[in-house]
Amino acid sequence: MSWRKRASEWAQQWIFVGPGLAAFGLIVLVPFLLGFYYSFTEWNGLDMDKAVWIGFDNVERIMNDEKFWKSFWFTIRFTAVTVAAANALAFGLALLLTRPLKTRNALRTIFFLPNVIGGILLGFIWQFIFTKGFKTIGERTGWPLFELPWLGTPGTGFWGLVIVFVWQTAGYMMIIYIAAMVGVPKDLQEAAKIDGAGYWQTVRRVTLPLVMPAITVCLFLTTSNAFKMFDLNLSLTKGGPGTSTQSLAYNIYAEALVNNRYGLGTAKAMLFFLFVSVIAVTQVWLTKRKEVEA
């Protein structure tokens, strides 16, 4: 290769990749790698340079931090329930809206709508509904379900978050399921019908195995979003009453930015990263095995 050509290759490499690499390196890679260092320090965030190396003290503190493990279990429970509920609802809606209904397109739009609004705004909207809207409905109808103090107790607070999260997420997953169901070859469904399979049998034996890739995607997306839930938590319950509905992400946020323990917060955050990766890897591995070809 001539000198000129080599110089031109070199220039191209840095002009095309340089800006992206710089932004990605500075904003994602460097802070992430710094996290491994700060996890082993005592650092209050205010005096940024005064992080003091304390070895494994933060790990020990986390092990004995009851609230952290409580929010860990809260997050696990929340994830399990919302993943199941959101995907079941989304799958059902997709089945419904791939049938020849007259209002099909309008309905798709409506079910998707909550998704374009951010968790912060949705949380505030539902705060009103749970505290004032439900109260009025309860007074009118006398149904005890609406007379519960929805955001006032740990148990109902949990379900409040579940309801809003499912309401927000289901439409998105529905879109993915619809796209997959439309792609299922018609002749396979016809063949099943001719062989005497009923509607639900066709869904179970033909549609379900063929939309498995979409299920993989949706389970992955819902799990990771639910496990990382933060915005909704902040605006709907603020982790309360007390700290009973605090998600892991919220616990980390509070440790660092409310208690000003940045070192401990970073240690928790790196542990959080570990949880997320373990979940992501196992899940992809588990569902990939179930996919079949048409």
Added chain:
Amino acid sequence: MSRERAAKLRLLGLESGGIVLALLFLSPFYFVLVNSVKSLGEILVDAASLPKTYLFSNYAKVWDVIRFPKVLLNSFAITAASVACIVIIGSMTAYRLVRRPSLFNKMLFGCFIASMTIPFQSIMLQLVRVTSLLELRGNLPGIVVCYLGFGLALSVVLFHGFIKGVPTEIEEAAVADGCTPYGVFWKIVFPLLLPIAVTVVILNALWIWNDYLLPVLIIGSNKDLTTIPLAVTRFFGQYTKQWDLALAGLAMSVAPIVAMFLLLQKYIVEGITSGSIKG
């Protein structure tokens, strides 16, 4: 005949079921709109029925308190600038990674993919440190660089998948005609990327428009750059239990993105579908 009729009836039943469910899905918006024009007293007595008198003064008051035009413009400027950077730099990076799969470039692509599992919380505290040092906090270019950094991985992966399917023959012909490598990219390859660029724009725009935590950390100290989610959160902190104003503020803040969605829903739905299948 009767079988056909039964099938039609069943479809009608399903349709009504769907409509009822849709109304249930929409009911939160009903509550917000109806109560946003009531007085606080009326809301507390009855939060479900239509207002007796329409108090549009709620909107006028909140409009000034949260400086709505300014906040809306900020949200728009930050989203537009960040998305533009992500599309331009993301496509350039992906193009090079596809066309010159050197060891370094392959490893970089691997880093992009691996980084997508890192939750924001695992980066945010150290990011505050790094951005303070580089004086990227409290200003518009700073937050745009942050969004570029966080948005790049998914966008590069999406562009990468698309560019792999773009034939190299046209590029070779252009080079033979004396086109520079940069000209080849901008004049020939970039226009072909439009379908995937739409997906990248939509996924990133929805995320950035609604994002809360990153702006709090990066521009939270600069009141002149407040975005919609920040303004609403601050407003709720000050006016707790003043639901008349709060709901008017919420309705106002939700309106732009809902209008945008209804206008562009075809592209949004398509963008999300192809984004999640390839991503």
